[in-house]
Amino acid sequence: AQKITQTQPGMFVQEKEAVTLDCTYDTSDPSYGLFWYKQPSSGEMIFLIYQGSYDQQNATEGRYSLNFQKARKSANLVISASQLGDSAMYFCAMRDDRGSTLGRLYFGRGTQLTVWP
C-alpha cells in the first residue's frame, strides 16, 4: 500500500520568512512521482512542483523548492520569502507509476499554512 504522511496540521510563518512543510511517503516501487499542490480557500487545486524518483537534483519552481531525500522517503516543500497570498492548504501527493496508465495520485491530509504580516 502507498501512503503519504503530512505531520503538520498547521504551520505559521511571518511574511518574508522561509517555511518548510513536511511530507514523507511510503512505497516499494522504484518509479514514482511526488507533487505538491496548493489549495486556497476557493478550493481549486494548484500544482506547484514535481519531483521524479529518478531525478538527481531537487526540483525548484520560483520560490518553491522540494527537498527530496530518497533514502529517508521525504519530500519536504520549502517556500522562501513567504507572502500573505501563500496562506492556503498544501497537499503532498505521490503518483503511482506501476505498469499502468492510470497515473493515480495518493494525497496526504494537508498542512494549513498561515502567513502573518
Next chain:
Amino acid sequence: SQTIHQWPATLVQPVGSPLSLECTVEGTSNPNLYWYRQAAGRGLQLLFYSVGIGQISSEVPQNLSASRPQDRQFILSSKKLLLSDSGFYLCAWRPLAFSSYNEQFFGPGTRLTVL
C-alpha cells in the same frame, strides 16, 4: 490550451435525492479522468478513474457511480444521496500515459451539501 470545467459549482440536496455532477475537458484527446472527493479538513480521496470511453474503475464501495459517455466528459452520479456524501468533489485529468506531462490538472470543484 487545455481547460477543465465542472458544474454546478455548489449544490445543496436533500437526503435521498439523485445527483449528477459533470466534468468536461477541452483541448486534449483521450485523457485519463479522475473523480476525487475531499471531506471537510481532509485530503483527497480517489473515487473513480477512467482511461477511455465507457471504461470506469471504482476505488471505494459507495452509493456513487461514474460514467464516461464521451471522450472528454466524465459524470458522477448517485440515485440516492446520503449525508456522508457531502464534500468537495474535484475532477482531474491527465494527458496520455507516457507523455512528458506529469501532473494532474484539476477542475474548480463542486461543493455538495446534503441535508
